[in-house]
Amino acid sequence: MDIGGAFEQYLEWIRTNLGPGLDAIGAVVRAVVDALEAGLMLLPAWAWIIVFVGLAWWLSGRGVAIFTAAGMAVIAYGMDLWTATMETLALVLASTAIALAIGVPLGVAGAKRKWIQRTLRPVLDFMQTMPAFVYLIPAVLLFRIGAVPGVLATVVFAMPPVVRLTSLGIRQVPREIVEASQAFGATPWQQLWKVELPVALPTILAGINQTIMLALSMVVIAALIGAGGLGQDVLTGVTQLKIGLGFESGLAVVILAIFLDRVTQGLGGRAGEASAPKTA
Incomplete structure (x- = not known):
């Protein structure tokens, strides 16, 4: 039985x-990505750096704020990769928003209905164990080349953590609180x-953190199908042996990843403090 051929025929x-x-x-996804890119390019780099530093200081403290200031300044003025970084951030935000819009309701439904949870488990296992590059194939067949298939492939790749952790968080709510x-x-x-x-x-924010990290890694891979951003610079560095460009774009990805990780972790910490029971 030719499973691959049957799958290709099904996609066709x-x-x-x-x-x-x-x-x-595709038109809706393209419009969302374009709007995010336009918004991120609306202000100059120095203004966004101030915003990012303030956000990092508020959520994660002085150390992360200093790292953010230095890292973003290096991206913008040391490596001249600000535009590509904002394109990547727009792709990550669009992918994460779609993944959360689908994943959080699925997680809630799985927590409320055991049959949904049993159905979701093997599907999520499949989604998490499938090699990332494989997601690009159906995305290209269905949506051609560009940012749209990159975003949708990223959504499928990055969604499982938020589904699992949303379901876990709902199921771990103390029974006494629910009964009250x-x-x-x-x-x-x-x-x-x-x-x-x-x-x-x-717990849900921990899932969002993991979804953002997976989305960033997949957006870089999606440069293979024309998603653009820093992934395109990484791909150019690899295919054309431009070692400096490859290193700089990879470093920009790392800086952006650390910033997003620390900020979302800080947001999760604040949410945990807010939901903790108050003692007299």
């Missing part, structure tokens, strides 16, 4: 019969929005 059938729908999805909300007459939606999600927020 989807493209042939659902082409208008795919084009509409029920005793006060909370509806299921009120119980979810005002009790379970706030208590589970630190």
